[in-house]
Amino acid sequence: MAKPDKRHEIMRAALDLFAEQGFHGAPMALIAERAGVGAGTIYRYFENRDILIKELFNELEADILPFILDGYSDQAPFRARFIHLGSRLLRYFIQHPLHFRYLEQFHNSPYGVAHRRDKILGNEGKCNVFKELFEQGSAQQVLKDLPLPMLIALAFGPLLGVARDHILGFVRLDEELIIKTIEACWDTVKR
Amino acid sequence: MAKPDKRHEIMRAALDLFAEQGFHGAPMALIAERAGVGAGTIYRYFENRDILIKELFNELEADILPFILDGYSDQAPFRARFIHLGSRLLRYFIQHPLHFRYLEQFHNSPYGVAHRRDKILGNEGKCNVFKELFEQGSAQQVLKDLPLPMLIALAFGPLLGVARDHILGFVRLDEELIIKTIEACWDTVKR
DNA sequence: AATTTCGGAATGAACGTTCATTCTGTTACC
DNA sequence: GGTAACAGAATGAACGTTCATTCCGAAATT
Numbered sequence: 001m002a003k004p005d006k007r008h009e010i011m012r013a014a015l016d017l018f019a020e021q022g023f024h025g026a027p028m029a030l031i032a033e034r035a036g037v038g039a040g041t042i043y044r045y046f047e048n049r050d051i052l053i054k055e056l057f058n059e060l061e062a063d064i065l066p067f068i069l070d071g072y073s074d075q076a077p078f079r080a081r082f083i084h085l086g087s088r089l090l091r092y093f094i095q096h097p098l099h100f101r102y103l104e105q106f107h108n109s110p111y112g113v114a115h116r117r118d119k120i121l122g123n124e125g126k127c128n129v130f131k132e133l134f135e136q137g138s139a140q141q142v143l144k145d146l147p148l149p150m151l152i153a154l155a156f157g158p159l160l161g162v163a164r165d166h167i168l169g170f171v172r173l174d175e176e177l178i179i180k181t182i183e184a185c186w187d188t189v190k191r
Numbered sequence: 192m193a194k195p196d197k198r199h200e201i202m203r204a205a206l207d208l209f210a211e212q213g214f215h216g217a218p219m220a221l222i223a224e225r226a227g228v229g230a231g232t233i234y235r236y237f238e239n240r241d242i243l244i245k246e247l248f249n250e251l252e253a254d255i256l257p258f259i260l261d262g263y264s265d266q267a268p269f270r271a272r273f274i275h276l277g278s279r280l281l282r283y284f285i286q287h288p289l290h291f292r293y294l295e296q297f298h299n300s301p302y303g304v305a306h307r308r309d310k311i312l313g314n315e316g317k318c319n320v321f322k323e324l325f326e327q328g329s330a331q332q333v334l335k336d337l338p339l340p341m342l343i344a345l346a347f348g349p350l351l352g353v354a355r356d357h358i359l360g361f362v363r364l365d366e367e368l369i370i371k372t373i374e375a376c377w378d379t380v381k382r
Numbered sequence: 383a384a385t386t387t388c389g390g391a392a393t394g395a396a397c398g399t400t401c402a403t404t405c406t407g408t409t410a411c412c
Numbered sequence: 413g414g415t416a417a418c419a420g421a422a423t424g425a426a427c428g429t430t431c432a433t434t435c436c437g438a439a440a441t442t
Contacts, residue, residue: 006391006392022300022301024301025301027426027427027428028427028428028429029394029427029428032393032394037392037393038392038393038394039393039394039395039428039429040392040393040394040429040430040431041391041392041393041394043428043429043430044391044392048428048429049428049429104299105299108295108296108299109213110213110215110216113359116359144371144375146368146371146375147362147368149356149361149362150353150356150362150368150372153349153352153353153355153356154349154352154353154372154375155349156348156352157347157348157349157350157351157352157353158344158345158346158348158349158379159348160348160352161344161345161347161348161351162341162344162345162348164344165340165341165344168304168307170340171338171340171341177337177338177341180335180337181341181345184335184337184345184379184380185379187378187379187381188349188375188376188378188379189375190378197417197418218400218401218402219401219402219403220401220402220420223419223420228418228419229418229419229420230402230403230419230420230421231403231404231405231418231419231420231421232417232418232419232420234402234403234404235417235418239402239403240402240403383442384441384442385440385441385442386439386440386441386442387438387439387440387441388437388438388439388440389436389437389438389439390435390436390437391434391435391436391437392433392434392435392436393431393432393433393434393435394431394432394433394434395430395431395432395433396429396430396431396432397428397429397430397431398427398428398429398430399426399427399428399429400425400426400427400428401424401425401426401427402423402424402425402426403422403423403424403425404421404422404423404424405420405421405422405423406419406420406421406422407418407419407420407421408417408418408419408420409416409417409418409419410415410416410417410418411414411415411416411417412413412414412415412416
């Protein structure tokens with residue numbers, strides 16, 4: 001954590017390229033070039049390509065959590081907490097379109113599926129807050145009577161779809177549309 | 192359309208491999224082997240790999256439309272039509288998990304994004320029915336007052352998310368859960 | 383203070399592998 | 413016997429990774 005320069009440049013370049021071109025369109029040589037670094041140098045910081053990809057994902061995930069938790073209170077009413085987390089998350093994606101596109105690439109890849117399998121059993125990271133929230137909502141009967149994974153899919157599905165549309169330029173989300181989007185997500189899962 | 196044997200076997204093998212392993216994990220040689228065909232033979236039926244991928248997509252799309260339109264009446268009340276199309280689509284994905292996974296692969300790839308761009312302007316295929324439906328719903332004020340692309344994203348997001356969960360084995364959708372899923376989608380977009 | 387030594391960070395050419403595509407000889411059909 | 417279909421080996425490009433070498437700044441030595 002105390003060697004910022006090259007390592008950071010490599011991650012930045014890799015994030016840009018992966019997000020914009022997909023994993024395909026981003027050979028190591030190109031990442032190196034964009035990072036202003038020799039090809040071999042990457043391997044001083046990352047054992048191999050897969051590990052670079054995974055570390056990038058971990059970094060992004062670690063970045064998101066504090067952002068969405070900012071101003072969050074577990075004492076607030078259920079719906080308010082849902083709206084808070086949802087709209088923070090959507091805002092994060094809007095502010096960091098490359099992060100969003102990277103995460104989508106990651107999830108639609110062998111890495112992502114493997115990662116998902118693990119999460120379903122024990123788990124940590126971003127999901128934990130959400131999972132906790134949804135479990136509570138289920139118990140309090142404020143959410144629809146459905147299995148937990150379904151509730152999560154139902155709530156995130158529209159959010160991600162709208163974020164994708166915004167980032168690909170098919171709609172332009174302003175403050176009002178952000179709110180309406182999250183309220184629509186709420187309608188999806190509320191009892 | 193009048194040379195079924197080899198061509199069809201190649202498409203079947205390619206669909207299986209692409210869906211299960213992603214575009215990466217499916218080299219032409221392997222597709223050929225699984226199709227019981229020489230590697231060069233593929234190129235008698237498809238100019239190159241990209242075209243095979245695109246034709247596969249077109250075939251799937253052409254397959255879906257009649258399936259979801261089966262029993263559809265444009266005279267039925269709006270909500271009933273929405274539920275009909277949605278649950279037919281979800282059922283299709285459940286009955287054809289490989290098709291679903293292929294379509295996801297396709298959409299998260301350069302092909303898919305390009306294809307999407309075209310659709311947004313003029314368009315044909317599956318989207319047309321849905322687009323028409325949503326436009327009508329907007330006009331009749333039975334749907335939320337949001338831009339059309341957002342309504343589509345909001346309605347499809349949860350459907351696709353739940354289908355993904357089912358196909359990856361995270362939930363098991365039965366008849367009741369299918370209905371509840373589509374009703375949740377309806378809640379997402381209804382005014 | 384100037385000079386030398388030294389550790390390890392950085393480099394990029396070279397390697398081995400993988401893969402889409404093409405080529406070539408063979409088989410099947412009319 | 414000629415033509416089209418076919419299989420699979422050959423080809424060459426692209427890529428991830430390695431490694432012998434260079435480079436650089438910080439001790440050590442004078």
